[in-house]
Structures are given as C-alpha cells and as structure tokens.
Amino acid sequence: MNFPIANRIANLQPSDIRLMTRECERLGGINLGQGLGDLPTPPMVREGAIKAIQNGLNTYTPSEGVASLRQAIAKKLKRDNGLDVDPDHEIVISSGTTGAFAATLTALLNPGDGILLLEPYYGYHLNTILLNGLEPHFLPLAPPEFALDETALRAALRPNTRAMVVCTPSNPSGKMFSAAELAIIERVAEQHNLLIISDEIYEYITYDGRQHLSPASIGRLGKRTVSIMGFSKTFSITGWRLGYAVADASLAKAINLVNDLLYVCAPSPLQYGVEAGLQAPPEYFDKLRAEYQRKRDIICQGLADAGLTPLIPQGAYYVLVDVSHQGYPTAKAAALALLEQTGVASIPGSLFYQGPQGERLIRFCFAKEDAVLHEAVARLSKFRSRAPLKNSQPT
The missing domain is CATH 3.90.1150.10 (Aspartate Aminotransferase, domain 1)
Incomplete structure (x- = not known):
C-alpha cells in the first residue's frame, strides 16, 4: 500500500x-x-542523575521542568548572562535546544511568516523553520569576520519578516556577536517589531578572553527575545537532550503549551543531573x-x-x-x-x-x-x- x-x-x-x-x-x-x-x-552531573534514579524520581515532571532546576537556571542567568528572570513563569525546560526552538516557532509564529537566518546557519534551524511552514529569509555574512552590517540587515528584511535567529557563539562559524552588532539588531528589531530567537548553546565555549553576550541583555531586546540555551555542550551530554527557553512570561506560557504537547516534559532524572552541574564552581x-x-x-x-x-x-x-x-x-x-x-x-x-x-x-x-x-x-x-x-x- x-x-x-x-x-x-x-x-x-x-x-x-x-x-x-x-x-x-x-x-x-x-x-x-x-x-x-x-x-x-562531569562526575557531579552523572552522579546527580544516578542519585535521582535511585531515589525514584522517574515520573513526569511539570511540563516547564523541575522547579529546583528552573531556580538554579535563574541564578545562573543572573550571574553569567545579566538577566533577571522569574523561574516560575519565564523558563521552559525542553527536549534539547532543538526542542525549545521547535516549540518556540510553533507557539509564536504562523505559517507564511518570514524569519531571517544569518548565513552560515545551523541546518536544524532551517529545516525546523520549513517544517513549520515558515518562509526563511537569508543574509550572508562574509568570512572571515562574519560582521553584521546594519544596511545589509535592513535590506534583507521583507514585508512579512517577523523574526530573526541569532546563533552566538555560532555553529558553524564560531562567530560571537559583539555589543555593537547586537545594538544594530536592537535598533532594527524595535523599528520592525521583530521577535529575536537567540541560540546560545555554546555560551561557555569562548576563546581568547572573549565574553559571551546574551542578546536579551542588550537595551530593550529582552522583552522581544527568546533565549535558547542548554547543557549538551557544557556538560558533554549531547544524548541527554536537555535545553531550555527563556522569555517574557506571556511568550514562555505559549512556548510551554506547545512544549507540553510535543514532549510532555524533559527526562526527569536527567534534569536533576544538570541541576547538580549548575552548582559547579567558576x-x-x-x-x-x-x-x-x-x-x-x-x-x-x-x-x-x-x-x-x-x-x-x-x-x-x-x-x-x-x-x-x-x-x-x-x-x-x-x-x-x-x-x-x-x-x-x-x-x-x-x-x-x-x-x-x-x-x-x-x-x-x-x-x-x-x-x-x-x-x-x-x-x-x-x-x-x-x-x-x-x-x-x-x-
């Protein structure tokens, strides 16, 4: 058949x-x-998950994630990203950053909406955009600097562009967006009322003394940004599939609704493992x-x-x-x-x-x-x- x-x-x-x-x-x-x-x-991550399993923490969690993990993430966000976040209403734990990205697109954008990708882009971003019936728009950044130019950014927007993806540090280029470049994004996003989706999975892997900057920490970007972060790279647990979205409460509520429908919840004992990892010293x-x-x-x-x-x-x-x-x-x-x-x-x-x-x-x-x-x-x-x-x- x-x-x-x-x-x-x-x-x-x-x-x-x-x-x-x-x-x-x-x-x-x-x-x-x-x-x-x-x-x-890291042993603290592995042993945290094992202890959770041994203690019987193997059932469903709230769809937005274990409360104690969200509280630990909120402390981390304040310490390392300069973000003041309500752990009860502005954090959603999901099935990896790819899961958080998929839930965000489904919750906040409609089929036919345009979304801007900076080239080179991460392939899963593009395919998830296509799967959701969105229209990808592209702006190539020239190697080796991959600098963002304000005039080029404005020219890349179309009448139906509603969102923009910023991956920093970037897969595949390793590009880290500077404060000046993020200020460009802020100006353009404010003028065109764009949603900014920032993929920051590599935030702790930076070189030559550079400091990671979260787009949501720049100017007025916080209210219009969904910050997508995770644990796979920081703790070498790519197979655990744990990530999270950080957004204004109204956006996070919509993302969590879709997160529940797609994934129910992230794996329970693994959430306790990464919670232990977030206690790691600087x-x-x-x-x-x-x-x-x-x-x-x-x-x-x-x-x-x-x-x-x-x-x-x-x-x-x-x-x-x-x-x-x-x-x-x-x-x-x-x-x-x-x-x-x-x-x-x-x-x-x-x-x-x-x-x-x-x-x-x-x-x-x-x-x-x-x-x-x-x-x-x-x-x-x-x-x-x-x-x-x-x-x-x-x-």
Whole structure:
C-alpha cells in the first residue's frame, strides 16, 4: 500500500552530515564532521542523575521542568548572562535546544511568516523553520569576520519578516556577536517589531578572553527575545537532550503549551543531573574554556600546516576551512576527497548556505580528546590538492 507523505516534509532531505558520518564509519576514519563530542561527562552531573534514579524520581515532571532546576537556571542567568528572570513563569525546560526552538516557532509564529537566518546557519534551524511552514529569509555574512552590517540587515528584511535567529557563539562559524552588532539588531528589531530567537548553546565555549553576550541583555531586546540555551555542550551530554527557553512570561506560557504537547516534559532524572552541574564552581567553566581553546589551537595549527586555511573561531567547537584553492568543484567533493585521502571526515560548507559561498568551505568539529586530534592532524598532512579545473574562473 502506497500512502503519500505529508506536504510539509516534501522538500526536506536527510543531511549530508549523516552521509559523511556513514562514509567515515565505512572507512574506519576519524569523525571530525558531526558534532559528536567524546569528552567525559562531569562526575557531579552523572552522579546527580544516578542519585535521582535511585531515589525514584522517574515520573513526569511539570511540563516547564523541575522547579529546583528552573531556580538554579535563574541564578545562573543572573550571574553569567545579566538577566533577571522569574523561574516560575519565564523558563521552559525542553527536549534539547532543538526542542525549545521547535516549540518556540510553533507557539509564536504562523505559517507564511518570514524569519531571517544569518548565513552560515545551523541546518536544524532551517529545516525546523520549513517544517513549520515558515518562509526563511537569508543574509550572508562574509568570512572571515562574519560582521553584521546594519544596511545589509535592513535590506534583507521583507514585508512579512517577523523574526530573526541569532546563533552566538555560532555553529558553524564560531562567530560571537559583539555589543555593537547586537545594538544594530536592537535598533532594527524595535523599528520592525521583530521577535529575536537567540541560540546560545555554546555560551561557555569562548576563546581568547572573549565574553559571551546574551542578546536579551542588550537595551530593550529582552522583552522581544527568546533565549535558547542548554547543557549538551557544557556538560558533554549531547544524548541527554536537555535545553531550555527563556522569555517574557506571556511568550514562555505559549512556548510551554506547545512544549507540553510535543514532549510532555524533559527526562526527569536527567534534569536533576544538570541541576547538580549548575552548582559547579567558576573554575569548572574556566577550565572548560581553556580545554577547548587548546583543542582549537591543535586543529587550526594542523590545518594550516596541511596547506589549508582555517577561519579561526571565536567560540563554539567548530572551525570552517577555506578550500577554494584546492581545485575541487564543490565543498562536498573536497570533503569526500579529504576523507578518502586521509580518513578524516569533515562537513561540506554548502550545508550552511543557500548561495554559492558555502562551496568554498568545509567544517571540522574539534570536540575530541587531544590524542584523537593529534592523530587527525597527522592524517591531514596527507591531503593533496586536485589539479585546477580547466577553464575554471576564480570566484
């Protein structure tokens, strides 16, 4: 029997991130493509969840999450993000940041509404936007700085643009938006009454002394911003699927209604695990930053030594690499050639752009043990450029 699929997924395709992972597994390679971090979970987080299981905390929680976790998040938001938040009415725990993002779109936007993405964008953002029947609009930010220009931002808006996504630190570029850039967003959002959705999952992974700035802490952005944050990267628990949305009470109430319908609640004992993690001293977060900066420097130096051009990230744990001079016709061709030659998997930059800019780039994830990174760097030295294409023109 042949049933038709829903129109809402007719134009969605599996990501090439999965393809590169499968190819890497087939070759027995090192996967620096998909964001599969292999760092250990902090003992306090792991033991907090185990203790909750042993104490029988395995049933449904309120849809907005365990009260004590929301209180711990509110303290963290005041301490680290400069946000005064009501834990009872302005925080919603969800199934990962992707779950919080999906609930936000469904609760606050209508099919046909426009939503602006800054390129390079995170692929799950785009596909969730399409799944909700929204109209994505795009504004490419030019490497290597990925600077936001106010004139370009205004020009990218359309009559139906109702929202804008800001990912800081960014996956895939590692871009961190400055106070001046967030002030641009504030001015434009105020004038055009835009909802701002900020993805801040990498907020604790920043480099060279940079401080993360939450968009909601800038000027009047707080009332029109949904801040989406989580624990996957901070505590190396990507499989736990725990994130949260922070918003004005009226917005949070709507988000929680959808969160309840989609997910019922986040996993109960795991909520207690991350609550324990939020009690970590400041030294934990300082060590986390230092550890990832060391890993960033290992991979970026290795890429440069291999004749590639890394675009040094300011935060997150990915690095985009310019391969435009390697002679490959597409980013996917370059990524597959690199995998075949070296056994190291990357991701084509075309997955993060609508236009041709992504064909110049590939992305690596460096959330790996140092020994794995050193082995990957040794393998990358074997990569060889392809002969220039006949009659090719520089772009």
